[in-house]
Amino acid sequence: DADVTQTPRNRITKTGKRIMLECSQTKGHDRMYWYRQDPGLGLRLIYYSFDVKDINKGEISDGYSVSRQAQAKFSLSLESAIPNQTALYFCATRKSGGADTQYFGPGTRLTVL
Amino acid sequence: SQQGEEDPQALSIQEGENATMNCSYKTSINNLQWYRQNSGRGLVHLILIRSNEREKHSGRLRVTLDTSKKSSSLLITASRAADTASYFCATQLTGGGNKLTFGTGTQLKVEL
Numbered sequence: 001d002a003d004v005t006q007t008p009r010n011r012i013t014k015t016g017k018r019i020m021l022e023c024s025q026t027k028g029h030d031r032m033y034w035y036r037q038d039p040g041l042g043l044r045l046i047y048y049s050f051d052v053k054d055i056n057k058g059e060i061s062d063g064y065s066v067s068r069q070a071q072a073k074f075s076l077s078l079e080s081a082i083p084n085q086t087a088l089y090f091c092a093t094r095k096s097g098g099a100d101t102q103y104f105g106p107g108t109r110l111t112v113l
Numbered sequence: 114s115q116q117g118e119e120d121p122q123a124l125s126i127q128e129g130e131n132a133t134m135n136c137s138y139k140t141s142i143n144n145l146q147w148y149r150q151n152s153g154r155g156l157v158h159l160i161l162i163r164s165n166e167r168e169k170h171s172g173r174l175r176v177t178l179d180t181s182k183k184s185s186s187l188l189i190t191a192s193r194a195a196d197t198a199s200y201f202c203a204t205q206l207t208g209g210g211n212k213l214t215f216g217t218g219t220q221l222k223v224e225l
Binding site for chain 1: 146153158161201203212215216
């Protein structure tokens with residue numbers, strides 16, 4: 001079974017709709033991250049969380065919010081989706097105090113029409 | 114602008130040849146990491162090199178780091194068709210709160 005899972009894997013929605021992307025992990029890691037990937041731009045950090053009560057904005061947090069419901073779950077919400085939020089979204093985890101490696105989920109492809 | 118810029122953007126080689134990708138960055142780092150991404154899938158960590166290291170090997174991978182030039186290179190020796198993927202460098206900045214900043218990636222195609 002995958003250690004980091006994301007749901008849904010694909011989503012098509014309309015402008016103005018509220019969307020939630022979910023991430024779950026079984027690695028027991030305390031740190032979790034949300035990134036978006038656009039063609040030619042690499043990955044950009046949206047939000048990150050060092051623990052359940054610790055949420056931090058990343059490079060491009062405007063238009064997004066997150067919730068860390070438990071150590072194993074980190075959700076990303078788009079309150080009112082817009083077309084330029086069409087992208088591939090990745091969740092990642094890392095264990096503090098361990099190697100600096102991040103472990104990525106399979107991604108969610110979101111299309112906003 | 115991106116902290117990491119990769120060069121070339123795309124690379125096409127024959128199976129058995131070596132592939133070299135370069136990454137340049139702008140500010141002081143704790144470490145630099147290389148990740149691989151197969152089309153449309155999540156990133157997979159390949160190798161990490163710390164700022165006080167100059168070279169590191171892992172199987173067919175060789176990474177070098179030149180902090181004076183703020184650059185790194187990833188060499189894949191004896192490439193295989195299965196190496197076809199995008200490769201990203203990611204830097205963990207000094208005092209950056211353990212966040213990673215990713216480069217724009219190199220698309221490698223290995224042809225039979």
